[in-house]
Amino acid sequence: MTERNGSGEALRTEGLTKAFGGVVALDGASVAFRHGQVNALIGPNGSGKTTFFNCVTGMIRADGGRTTYRGRDITRSTPHAIAHAGVGRTFQLCRVFPRMSALDNVLAAVRPAGLLGQLRGAHGRAEVDRARSWLTRLGIEHLADVEARNMSWGQQKLLELAGVLMSDPETVLLDEPAGGVNPALLDRIGGLVRELNAEGRTFVIVEHNMDLVMSISDHIVVFDRGRPIAEGPPSVIRSDERVLGAYLGV
Template sequence: MSGLEITGLSKSFGGVCALDDVSVAFPHGKINALIGPNGSGKTTFFNCVTGMIRADSGRITYRGQDLTGRPPHRIARAGIGRSFQLCRVFPRMTVLDNLLCAVQPRTLRAKAGRSHSRAETERARHWLTRMGIDHLERAEAQNLSWGQQKLLELAGVLMSEPETILLDEPAGGVNPALIDRICALVSELNAEGRTFLVVEHNMDLVMSLSHHIVVFDRGWPIAEGPPSAIRSDEKVLGAYLGV
């Protein structure tokens, strides 16, 4: 079943084409990966899908909803969350308060007073426990390691209970122990019903974790399929190795 479907997506910057009439679909309920050499358009694709930048043309559909041109907050409400290549946390706030900031206030009183319910605080602590960083809830985010900040950012994404999560290089700059932890979490959350789309350069992680892989080169998908097919695809080898 297709969850996220892209048709004819294009984006240029000053005459440089980052995405060239991209049409691709990512199965719902799976761990999908988007890979490709540097400059192949992966992050631009993420930014267009999540409304961070507006595509020049094309259509974005998620589970039957047309999200084309919608702003980021409306795309998030449709059930899509994302992380960033460089962690976006509030460095001088506590770990717990970082998660509570991710909660959208639902009443005028909450908006005015920035108060949080007991249920919201319990939910934040639940995700900190799932990430394995609950012992750090009173620490300032700037005092966490890079890998711990990645876990904190993922917990913040999960506070909005998205059905689909886009992860931009979750293993980048992270030590091996925490990479294993991130992989285990993604697998657990997928087993619980969440769909993932992961941009990642760590090919061991991609091949071991993903069910479905799409490969970009120069703003265009050149291959897609299960890891077993991608490993031996001549176009993929050529894009990465120049062979």
């Protein structure tokens, strides 16, 4: 893992907007996520959370507004450039190669070293060892030779995360890591996030499981109708009337 440095903001948006036809998904969203912390982005279905992730990671182009990462403008950057800047990302629906083994899935996250290696599609021993170490860290080393399609949904979630971590991102965006995951794996994911954060990685997590969010987050931003309506530590968000209104209609 590379050395982490600095403090303050990791990711900031100013007036971020995105509409799909007549549906406004992001409505001038201005928000900041803190470097070195576990940040959460929560809100009702349709509040713009995944669209926000897609815009800030370059998967789709925002209609307006500005995004900066560690003070650098990435508004018009490509997904590859944003990843190279240090931002990794998982998806709500796992993006793994179903007919490839778990080990090959993790190795696919990095290019083989050297021109000859790239031509042959071969990875060096150091990369293979590092891939295996991530599988071990995430508790799925016993599945190294198993095709991803034969793994459970929760195991695929862990596999996707292993692939993201293989590129050594400074900041990791997780889109619903608890979705469809059994309680045992959910505890593992929560513990891993906290461990990796303690080692220096920043997290921004989109999640509906409030028990998980409240237990691992340092800072929470709440979206409703494409814009932030509240932010703060879990102790503040739990009792915020605007948050209760967005979720419960009260």
